Amino acid sequence: MTTAYDASHNSHDSPEVIDRREGPYGEVVLRRHGGLLQIIANGCFLMDTSDGRSERRLVDAALGALNRPDGPARLDGRTGPEVLIGGLGVGFSLAHAAAEPRWGRITVAEREQAIIDWHRSGPLAELSADALADPRTAIIEVDLVTYVNETSDTYDALCLDIDNGPEWTVTQGNESLYSEAGLTACARVLRPGGVLAVWSAKPSPDFARTLRNAGFQQVRTEEIPVARGVPDVVHLAVRPG
Known part of the structure; x- marks a missing residue:
């Protein structure tokens, strides 16, 4: 996820x-720029520690959709809904999910x-x-595209934050994840009534149509206000019960 820079740091300082x-x-690089930590992949700025509101909203939107009276996921005796987060990043999504006692198992792919090491030590x-x-x-070291196609585990929610959106992927191999076939693979790791939440730097009507074509229901988009420019969004969809 590309995050807006914090205006409080001096843009003329050289990143360390x-x-x-x-x-x-x-190549993956961890830099410090003023008071911010930044992750750079193959020369592309991915994210920093300046804000985190989008990551937190991604997790909250998924939980809110699960709690909607028109389509909650069945817990079947679990202590709380279980969530798979695609992408660890700087850790905002994980930290926010863990701060919410209503979540049960929290898995990050x-x-x-290197990113896992920067968090652990x-x-x-x-x-x-x-x-x-x-x-x-739990954190598992795995490519999410591979995981959703091969795992036998299932979840109540899947939060995707591995790209800048369906139309702006970080690596070429991720493009398949937002296709009809890729979304069908995402659906297979969701339990009936489970929620898919996808962060994007801008709305994508085409992606909403692809979600419906892949069999998802209750497809909608929530805007996330940003300091300037087009709002970030979370695409939400529910696997039929």
């Missing part, structure tokens, strides 16, 4: 590279070992340490 890794998907631990210590939480 804290760690640089070469992994199976290319992250394909970059690096500078990003300041954002996620409490969440990682929560017994409900």
Whole structure:
């Protein structure tokens, strides 16, 4: 997720590279720029620690959709709805989910070992340490596209935040995730009545149509106000019961 820069830091300061890794998907860099931590992948700015409202809204929107009287997921004896978060990033989504006692199991799929390390023993631990210590939480190192096609696990909600939206993917291989076939794979990891929530830097009517073509119901879009420019959005859809 691309996040707006915090105007409080000096844009003329040079970012400090804290760690640089070469992994199976290319180069990943953690930088400090003023008071912010930034993640850069293959030279593309992904996200920083400036805000987090979009990540928090993504998680809240999924939980709110599960609690709607017209289509809640059945818990079948579980202590709370179980959520799969696609993408660890700087940890805002994970931390917000873990701060919500209504969630049950919280699983994060992250394909970059470097990002996992920065949370477990690096500078990003300041954002996620409490969440990682929560017994409900687990991080699995896996590409989400592979995971939704191969896992036998199922969840009540799937929150996707691995790209800047269906029309602005970070890596070319992610494009398939937002196709009808990719969304069908997402549906297979959702229990009946389960919610898919997808963050996007802008609304996408085409993506909403693809969600419906993939069999999802109650498709809608929630806007997230930003400091300037077009609002971020969360696309929401429900797997039929």
